[in-house]
């Protein structure tokens with residue numbers, strides 16, 4: 001399998017090169033040159049196969065020129081060793097919970113897979129330094145994913161005043177090869193310092209810098225596994241019912257991975273691209289015109305994206321054909337008011353506590369699900385991560401106290417020189 005650049009600049013590259021480069025030349029994104037088909041026998045027997053075995057079979061065609069079978073088995077064993085439970089909410093509606101990994105949000109699988117790949121790709125004796133700016137969730141997933149991974153050092157820059165105590169704890173409490181740096185500034189300041197470091201050739205050479213950005217193919221592709229794990233749990237009871245899957249979307253990495261899984265032959269009838277008030281994609285889906293705009297803040301804040309980066313990958317997948325994209329999915333945009341109402345209604349009806357992102361997906365699912373169909377929505381974060389929102393509709397909701405918050409290991413002003421001294 002080779003990877004093409006959506007901007008059509010430069011040659012096709014291997015999985016290894018696409019992972020190490022992150023972004024393709026000309027700010028393009030790497031996409032698989034074709035989507036392999038899984039054998040019907042494999043799809044029919046998913047419910048009898050272990051998760052690491054499913055993961056091995058699904059990922060193999062995408063990585064086989066860059067990773068040996070033995071290494072791939074080890075990587076997936078490290079990646080999918082926690083549960084992905086499917087819970088019934090109502091007749092013919094279930095939720096797939098993707099928040100049982102170490103940082104309680106669905107980015108764990110991608111971060112862990114990529115971390116293991118980088119460790120395999122390192123030249124003997126050469127350390128790679130992963131430098132990443134975060135507004136919260138990505139930093140915690142990357143910190144935990146790369147924790148104690150051989151040959152990789154991680155430096156995470158986060159805005160001191162902007163991350164929640166919960167997130168700071170997840171980034172600062174690990175130590176070993178993970179260094180969290182709190183910066184007196186905003187997320188954009190952190191991002192600007194990271195960009196400058198990547199343009200600094202001497203520094204790049206000395207530290208062998210790499211990014212763990214969410215557009216990396218090694219973070220995107222393992223998200224296909226969620227859909228296989230979902231199907232393996234549903235298979236026995238699904239019968240002939242068409243399956244509709246609703247995905248709470250921000251940068252659309254998770255949905256793109258779902259579309260790849262469907263192209264591989266997984267029998268998903270239709271997707272729902274569920275958005276909060278950030279409706280750039282929804283408007284495109286409606287009218288065929290894509291107009292990026294600044295993001296607005298919502299309760300489902302991990303989806304506050306005004307210019308979703310994986311839109312380009314979806315365009316590539318559908319050959320820039322608006323009608324083809326519309327045939328594959330429904331889309332919706334939900335307000336904060338609707339999110340709260342749904343959280344409250346679901347709790348009253350079934351006792352199930354939704355996080356705001358899951359609530360967006362549930363709303364989207366209900367707007368299209370027809371009688372005779374089976375619907376699944378993805379819950380991407382634990383409600384415990386959004387305690388203040390959940391408490392608005394479920395006042396008795398409590399989360400366990402965190403252990404005492406560790407001091408940030410490093411604190412710097414918003415000055416590049418200070419970052420350099422640290423590195």
Ligand SMILES: *Cc1c(COP(=O)(O)O)cnc(C)c1O
Nearest residue numbers: 249250251252253254302380381
């Ligand atoms: C990142 C994130 C999303 C959005 O996922 P995309 O792949 O960017 O669409 C949704 N929910 C949660 C909790 C997230 O952390």
